[in-house]
Amino acid sequence: MSVLLEFRDVSASYNGAIAALHGVNLTLHDGEFAALLGANGAGKTTLLKAASNLLPAERGRITKGQILFDGQDVTAHDPADHVRRGLVPVLEGRRCFKTLSIEENLITGALGKGLGRSAIADGLEQIYDLFPRLKERRKVAAGLTSGGEQQMAAIGRGLMARPRLFVLDEPSMGLAPLVVAEIFAALSRLNRDTGLTLLVAEQNSAVALRHAQHATVIENGRSVLQGRAVDLAARHDIRDSYLGGAVV
Structure with a gap:
């Protein structure tokens, strides 16, 4: 599978002083369903906004490294252009x-x-x-x-x-478990039936690992763990240290 999105040693900050990402590496292949896991404030939202070139709107910027979407530097296109090219974000907060x-x-x-x-x-x-x-x-x-x-x-x-790449930030936030299950089942169906590439940031590690194929754990702005979702879910040490002891 070809690489659709790639973070190469990416660091980012806000207002030129507040560091939010520190050398993040992440590779997402065409057709994959990947989860981005971590606690509130770990850097997940910053990472997703950086992928869509939304950081400048919040006085943020990439200070090191490079993000490539379909082989092109994401900072070379504005957010609207990214949507036309197929990188579509759904931001946190049920924005309607x-x-x-x-x-x-x-x-x-x-x-x-x-x-x-x-x-x-x-x-x-x-x-x-x-x-x-x-x-x-x-x-x-x-x-x-x-x-x-x-x-x-x-x-x-x-x-x-x-979208070619669908990026979602905390789709389960504040929702009842049955609704969360319905939403993630729909996302899995899209990935399975249409080959849509998905990158989903989630605090609910249990549901994310149940549906995703690969996962990256972010802690304090750093990518600390990566691997197959089923492998991360099976390791008690990882669950206890990074995922709040979630059992899948």
Whole structure:
């Protein structure tokens, strides 16, 4: 498999002084489902924003190393261009347009890609097949739906942009276990059936390791462990030291 995303000894900081990443290395191949694990504040969000060239908007920058998406330095393209090239992020926090309906939220994802009516209709059909609950609630304002439905809408909006690499930050945050299971089952289905490449940052190591193929553990801005998800999940020393003793 070809390399789709690569972090080469990447360090990053905010405001020129606050160090957030320290020599991170990570390689993601086309078609993989990879998990990025670590506690709150470990550097996961900074790493994902660096991949999409979103750090400058928050007075952050890469201070060392290089990040390549599809062979090109990510800093050579702005975030909107990355979406057009197929690198689509879903940021933390169930970000929806509250006054727009669920379906209108989904359609906004396609507009950024410049898709026509036929492609939008096909995309909506695929999202509703993936998340039947959204079809039932498609005419309801997003602000009046549950947290789980808003997260599904945020994921669906990203998928409407037809990503090659789908980057998600804490998709399980604040959601009930059954909803989390439904979301991760949908992501696994996408990876399995369509070959979509996924990089998912998660504090919930149990669910992430259950679905991902590979995992990287981040601690204090450093990549401290990497390997097959099943191997990391099986090691008690790793679970106790880095994953909060989670049992998969």
